[in-house]
Amino acid sequence: MLSIRNLNVGIGQKQILKNFNLDIRPGEVHAIMGPNGTGKSTLASTLAGKEDYEVLGGEVLFNGKDLLAMSADERAREGVFLAFQYPVEIPGVSTTNFMKAAVNAKRKHQGLPPLDAKDFLKMMNEKSQLVEIKREFLSRSINEGFSGGEKKRNEIFQMAMLEPQLCLLDETDSGLDIDALRIVANGVNKLRDANRSFLVITHYQRLLNYITPDFVHVMYGGKIVKSGGKELALQLEEKGYDWIKEENTELV
């Protein structure tokens, strides 16, 4: 589904991703862990199409298509979703109207007519239950005055609404208390299926107690330095990141 080959990305004068490689097949959950500042969020933002990041080389194929040639909105309509580390507050636009625009943009892309009001409402009701979001939240301005946990739940709600094929979770667990973490993780687990893949970026192993990954990768100095199964996450939890740093001193 996703194939990243020798991806090099910089911001300003600084190169962040260095010959990054990763393959994700349908239905797989990959976790990317690593110390702060190793390029995890850069990877997520680059895949989602954020313009601040400059692709210096390499390619990314998504279902065989050149992802890097698409604008951010095209990528989303093709089925890529980024759950933001810091969801943006947008005063004046309700989540309902936002989702109506987004869902219908995707439907148009698929050659489907816009959802009528009744079907849209039904869909909102169903999906909001996944992450235990109250209806009143959806009529409020996007993320305005939401707590950290509410913002992250709203991200997963939007993910559920847009039914993407590739879900990028950028430190979705950061700043969550244990209840919020459980709700968010449950939402994600309910969305797992044989055709939907996840790239879960996290600094901590804790999230992976709730979302069980098929693969765990350790990122350091702009590339993956170690890959394994879910047991690798436990190892990192126990030993910290220092041994990774020591093994890869030449990368910094």
Next chain:
Amino acid sequence: MSLAENIVKQFDGTAATGAHRHEALEAFRQLGIPTSRHEEWKYTNIKTKLSESLSLGEVSSEVNAAVKNYIASLPPYAFRIIFLNGVFHPELSIVPDMKGFSFYNLHDLFSAPSTLLDKYYGRLMNYRQEHFAALNTAFVRDGACIHVAKNTIVNDPIYIQYFFTASEAQAFTQTRNLIVVEEGGSLQLAEDFRNASNIPVQYNHVSEMFVGPNANLDVVKLQLEVSNAVGIHTLEAQVERDGAFSAATITFSAPDTGTGRSVIRNNVSARLIGENAHADLNGLYFGKEDAHIDNHILVDHQVPNGTSHQLYKGVLDQEATGVFNGKIFVQPDAQKTNAFQSSKALLLSNSASVNSKPQLEIFADDVKCSHGVAIGQLDEQALFYLESRGITKPEAVQLLTYAFAHEAVERIKIKPVRQFMCDRLKEELKLNF
């Protein structure tokens, strides 16, 4: 012959002589038409926008299809006072028939002794120093005069509609309102200007509004459909003890058919002359093509414990230009004043521009005054957030522009107008939710 000379020459000495006409003409003769050398007109060179051979004579006013359609679209019993090319049309108007509410066509008051005129007319409008107030006072014929008696509550809003249907491109239409709400009274009013013709229009509208003790007056000025217009609006309000006044000025530039003269100037002033009086002056302006929209606001706190609030939002696209000048005066006696001003403009194109100038003159020492001016583009983070959900860039821009402008629409106090403006804003931005 200069433009001002041409105007003065058209003065009809036989018209009603009361109502300060001759004095105003004399003042206008001295003042003339301002140029950009006048501080108040620095960014709006109005002289170059008005046509050279203005005509102040009466023009025929035809009830055309556009007017009929618009009237048909109003709720059938909505109170409305209708003017075509500045001439009052009683047969198209529906005026409340209730105790304590009076409506007169100013023209009828001019021709007979009137205590209402003696007491109020020309008392707020400085026709001795303001160019267009002088011109209006010298030439105006018709206008709405509304008197709301003590403790009279008028529940339904009144729409004063100014249609332009002229076939005379040189006409310079003078219209005027005099609104008096006595102690404890309440009134909501919309002043709506529409060009219902295909030809350019030029008009100069003046309103004087008196808000008595503990009275309430809400005004919305709608300038949404004035294509090809040079429009000058001046509103002067005075608020007495415990009174509340609000004005929301909404300007959308309508398509210009190539005159290159689309200019709207709004002067809105509120003078708080009684303690604990309140004024809310809000606005939204939305300019496209080569429209020029100029808002000059003044709140004058003369006595203690007054509060005022100004929120102006501007959206300028293509080659449009905007001007915001917001003055707050706090006189030496006006202790414990609480005055707030915010002016934000959004530039959607590189060729759009705005000149924004807050001007606070505070002569009392125990006051709370704040102001903020911001001019900028849409937030890149917010745009990316919307795009990352599959919304195209143009649509994301529309959504965020709606969010930006909506804050001003929410301040409209007349509920049906607020609802209408919400829909109108969505239509303007081609949003369908």
